[in-house]
Amino acid sequence: MNDFKAEPHELREAMLGAVRRVLESGWYVLGNEVVAFERQWASACGVKHGVGVGNGMDAIEIALRALDIGPGDEVITTPMTAFATVLAILRAGATPVLADIDPKTALLSMESASRCVSSKTKAIVLVHLYGQVRSMDGWVAFSTKYGIQLIEDCAQAHLATWRGKVAGSFGAAGAYSFYPTKNLGAPGDAGMVVTQDETLAQRACRLRNYGQSVRYHHTELGLNSRLDEIHAAMLTERLKWLSEFTERRRQIAKAYRAGIHNPAIQQLAAPEEAEAHVYHLFAITCEQREALQTHLQQQHVQSFIHYPIPVHHQEPCRTIQHDPLGLAACEQHAATCLSLPCHPQMSDDDVAQVVAAVNGFRAR
Numbered sequence: 001m002n003d004f005k006a007e008p009h010e011l012r013e014a015m016l017g018a019v020r021r022v023l024e025s026g027w028y029v030l031g032n033e034v035v036a037f038e039r040q041w042a043s044a045c046g047v048k049h050g051v052g053v054g055n056g057m058d059a060i061e062i063a064l065r066a067l068d069i070g071p072g073d074e075v076i077t078t079p080m081t082a083f084a085t086v087l088a089i090l091r092a093g094a095t096p097v098l099a100d101i102d103p104k105t106a107l108l109s110m111e112s113a114s115r116c117v118s119s120k121t122k123a124i125v126l127v128h129l130y131g132q133v134r135s136m137d138g139w140v141a142f143s144t145k146y147g148i149q150l151i152e153d154c155a156q157a158h159l160a161t162w163r164g165k166v167a168g169s170f171g172a173a174g175a176y177s178f179y180p181t182k183n184l185g186a187p188g189d190a191g192m193v194v195t196q197d198e199t200l201a202q203r204a205c206r207l208r209n210y211g212q213s214v215r216y217h218h219t220e221l222g223l224n225s226r227l228d229e230i231h232a233a234m235l236t237e238r239l240k241w242l243s244e245f246t247e248r249r250r251q252i253a254k255a256y257r258a259g260i261h262n263p264a265i266q267q268l269a270a271p272e273e274a275e276a277h278v279y280h281l282f283a284i285t286c287e288q289r290e291a292l293q294t295h296l297q298q299q300h301v302q303s304f305i306h307y308p309i310p311v312h313h314q315e316p317c318r319t320i321q322h323d324p325l326g327l328a329a330c331e332q333h334a335a336t337c338l339s340l341p342c343h344p345q346m347s348d349d350d351v352a353q354v355v356a357a358v359n360g361f362r363a364r
Contacts, residue, residue: 001302002181006345011241015187018233028229030209037232040239041176042194044159046169049201051193052227053208056155056177059191060088060125062225063151063173066193066203069094073122077153078108079310079322079330081127085153086311086320088175089125097121098312098322103329104269106283106337107134110142112323123149128157128167130306131183131249131280134272136162136170143171151175154194156280158183159246162273168194173204178235183249183280184242186231245344249279252342252351256282259355264288264363281306282342284358289338292361299357304339 022033034052042050053059069075070093077085079098089096100112106129113124126139143150150171154160157167158176168174178190193204206213211222257267266285271277283306286292296303310330312320340354 001304001339001341002343003345004180008241011237014237014240015234018237019230022229022233025229030226031229033229033233033236034227037227037236037239038192040236041192044239045166045174045194047174047194047196049195049198051195051201051204051208052232053191053193053204054225054227055084055189056153056175056179056191057084057088057091058208058223058225059175059177059193060085060151060153061091062204062207062223063175063193063195063200064089064092064094064123065207066200067123067149067151067172069122069149072120074118074120074321075123075125076113076116076121076148077125078127078129079312079327080106080129080307080333081153081311082155082307083311083314084155084177085125085127086317094122095120096311096317096320098320098327098330100323100325100327101330101333103333105132105134106130106268106333107132109329110135110138112325113142115323115325116321117146117148121146121148123151125151125153126171127153127155128160130268130283131156131158131160131278132271133157133160133162133167133276136165140170155179155182156278158278158280159242160278161275169196172197173200178231183246183278184235184238186235186238188231190227190231190235191225192227246278248344248346249342250274250277252346253277253279253282255348255351256340256342256355259352260284260358262359262361264292264361265358279342281339283337283339285333285336286338286361286363287336288363289336291364292358293338295361296357299353299360301354301357302341305337306339307337308334310334
């Protein structure tokens with residue numbers, strides 16, 4: 001699914017040079033490397049401010065807290081996501097409310113989200129699942145209609161663009177993860193809050209660093225969630241390769257869309273625009289997923305399930321609020337979805353092997 005060892009030698013040397021640069025500077029926390037990467041990533045996202053934090057989950061929590069969303073407030077989101085999305089809402093003290101997904105895309109259903117709005121709703125966390133950005137004019141109008149904040153979970157959508165705007169620039173804030181497997185990943189945990197709002201950015205800076213306004217002056221209760229200098233320096237080098245790597249992901253996805261024609265396999269809807277999907281994952285669905293996965297393994301093709309257990313079936317969340325009509329589309333997707341390899345180190349032969357293996361599966 002990922003092959004970090006196959007990354008270009010030039011990139012690896014640049015990352016080692018970045019580490020050396022930090023070690024020789026003698027400044028390891030909240031220094032010039034973090035500031036430089038914050039500026040670069042904010043610029044890439046088309047916003048004014050970036051606040052480097054410890055990971056993507058913290059980015060969501062800090063964005064919520066910076067918007068004064070907490071105890072007594074409800075936040076709508078999707079159950080088809082990494083557990084961190086909902087955990088961040090809970091950590092902020094707010095109450096998550098789960099809406100169903102659109103089965104054609106696996107993204108949050110606006111119709112379902114509408115049924116989840118109450119007088120307590122203060123925000124919606126919109127997850128750009130698999131790397132796709134869709135219908136953002138509708139979601140901006142949705143948040144305006146109900147007077148709620150739009151926060152984008154961009155953990156899988158680095159540089160995904162919809163009508164000229166980048167993921168994370170549509171709402172009050174965008175939350176990015178730079179976990180190693182992400183399209184732009186560090187060799188460890190890392191994240192960032194991006195926003196156009198200077199006041200929100202300033203508060204996020206305080207919250208990530210114990211709630212400090214200046215050293216030893218704690219104006220509120222924050223947390224320890226700081227992007228470190230070494231990861232920031234390496235991310236600066238990796239950012240130089242992101243466009244090339246993203247284009248390769250799109251080429252692989254195009255080959256899959258054109259080449260996979262097994263009637264037992266269903267593909268998700270194609271993106272509305274070519275740049276609206278960065279294919280962090282290439283997900284398909286199959287009613288006989290276990291048999292398909294076994295077949296692929298026999299053909300030396302790895303696959304993975306993102307995500308087999310929806311949030312509302314996780315033990316701590318069994319009583320979580322959700323769409324009164326249920327979450328049937330999410331449950332069906334969770335039972336049938338499967339991710340195929342789609343990383344930039346894949347060769348054309350690798351891609352052809354995956355296509356042949358998928359097409360060679362015979363449903364029983």
